[in-house]
Amino acid sequence: MKLEDIKTIGVVGAGTMGQGIAQICAQAGYKTILFDINAQVLEKAQQTTIQNLDKGIERGKLSEAQKAAALANLTYTGDTLQLHCDVAIEAVVERLEVKQSIFRDLAGINSPDTILASNTSSIPITQIAAAVPNPERVVGMHFFNPAHIMKLVEVISGAATSPEVAQTIKQLAEKLDKTAVMAKDSPGFIVNRVARHYYVESLKLLEEGVADVETIDKLMQASGFKMGPFELMDLIGVDTNFSVTTSMFEAFHYDAKFRPSRIQQQKVDAGHHGRKSGKGFYTYEK
Numbered sequence: 001m002k003l004e005d006i007k008t009i010g011v012v013g014a015g016t017m018g019q020g021i022a023q024i025c026a027q028a029g030y031k032t033i034l035f036d037i038n039a040q041v042l043e044k045a046q047q048t049t050i051q052n053l054d055k056g057i058e059r060g061k062l063s064e065a066q067k068a069a070a071l072a073n074l075t076y077t078g079d080t081l082q083l084h085c086d087v088a089i090e091a092v093v094e095r096l097e098v099k100q101s102i103f104r105d106l107a108g109i110n111s112p113d114t115i116l117a118s119n120t121s122s123i124p125i126t127q128i129a130a131a132v133p134n135p136e137r138v139v140g141m142h143f144f145n146p147a148h149i150m151k152l153v154e155v156i157s158g159a160a161t162s163p164e165v166a167q168t169i170k171q172l173a174e175k176l177d178k179t180a181v182m183a184k185d186s187p188g189f190i191v192n193r194v195a196r197h198y199y200v201e202s203l204k205l206l207e208e209g210v211a212d213v214e215t216i217d218k219l220m221q222a223s224g225f226k227m228g229p230f231e232l233m234d235l236i237g238v239d240t241n242f243s244v245t246t247s248m249f250e251a252f253h254y255d256a257k258f259r260p261s262r263i264q265q266q267k268v269d270a271g272h273h274g275r276k277s278g279k280g281f282y283t284y285e286k
């Protein structure tokens with residue numbers, strides 16, 4: 001599959017990341033089908049897309065005609081059988097078996113050339129591809145949050161990924177106005193591996209009672225970070241952040257430096273998933 005052969009993109013999962021990924025694909029002129037198993041999430045994604053495009057207009061970055069063109073490129077579905085596409089970008093929960101099952105379903109209804117890209121933050125692409133027909137077309141395409149604003153995309157080749165597929169995805173990321181960086185298939189890739197300690201150590205400080213959430217956030221901001229670790233976890237999704245840490249802890253053979261926090265586990269158990277649920281380390285108006 002070459003860049004110019006890509007006409008339709010299927011985005012699987014319409015949550016925090018899927019919504020923004022679908023938006024930028026539609027803005028770049030691709031017919032974009034956004035899928036989620038949860039109808040409410042799909043509806044919210046539709047509203048958020050309109051809000052984001054309106055903000056773009058307010059800031060003078062977008063015209064009404066561009067907004068209309070982007071919206072015309074987008075369709076929403078709760079039916080996997082509708083996901084006929086040239087590239088599928090998967091952005092569902094951070095669980096290996098769910099990602100594999102989705103890619104197998106997509107492989108069953110699409111051509112063997114359809115590229116299956118995963119937005120996973122931490123799961124090795126080689127592992128995802130191992131259970132998917134034609135694993136050479138499985139690749140990592142890791143966006144950052146919020147996907148319609150953050151410029152970086154990590155492109156990850158698994159052991160079976162063909163160099164042509166990785167190259168096409170790099171070019172696609174650039175077409176989406178992103179800066180693409182090729183990364184090796186190592187748990188957490190580059191950014192999440194380094195950033196993990198921002199969250200893990202902050203949670204340890206909290207567990208040990210060294211400082212509270214607000215103080216840690218304020219200090220880290222004052223020392224130059226754009227966001228404190230707790231407000232950032234709320235933006236990412238406390239559940240997603242916890243799954244990523246857990247996956248990296250396992251992948252690094254239970255190295256204590258990646259140990260997930262009990263405090264974070266409790267937040268996940270309570271449904272306090274951050275901004276998307278209205279409550280995390282902070283409380284938000286829904």
Ligand SMILES: NC(=O)c1ccc[n+]([C@@H]2O[C@H](COP(=O)([O-])OP(=O)(O)OC[C@H]3O[C@@H](n4cnc5c(N)ncnc54)[C@H](O)[C@@H]3O)[C@@H](O)[C@H]2O)c1
Pocket residue numbers: 012013014015016017018035036037038041090091092093094095098102119120121122142143144145235236237240244276
């Ligand atoms: N949140 C971030 O900051 C961030 C950044 C980069 C990458 N990621 C990665 O993106 C992926 C999605 O994360 P998110 O934060 O958008 O999660 P999210 O919880 O906001 O959204 C996940 C969506 O997947 C849907 N889903 C679950 N199972 C499904 C299935 N079987 N089929 C279709 N949809 C299903 C859910 O309904 C939900 O809407 C994860 O792999 C995560 O590691 C997240």
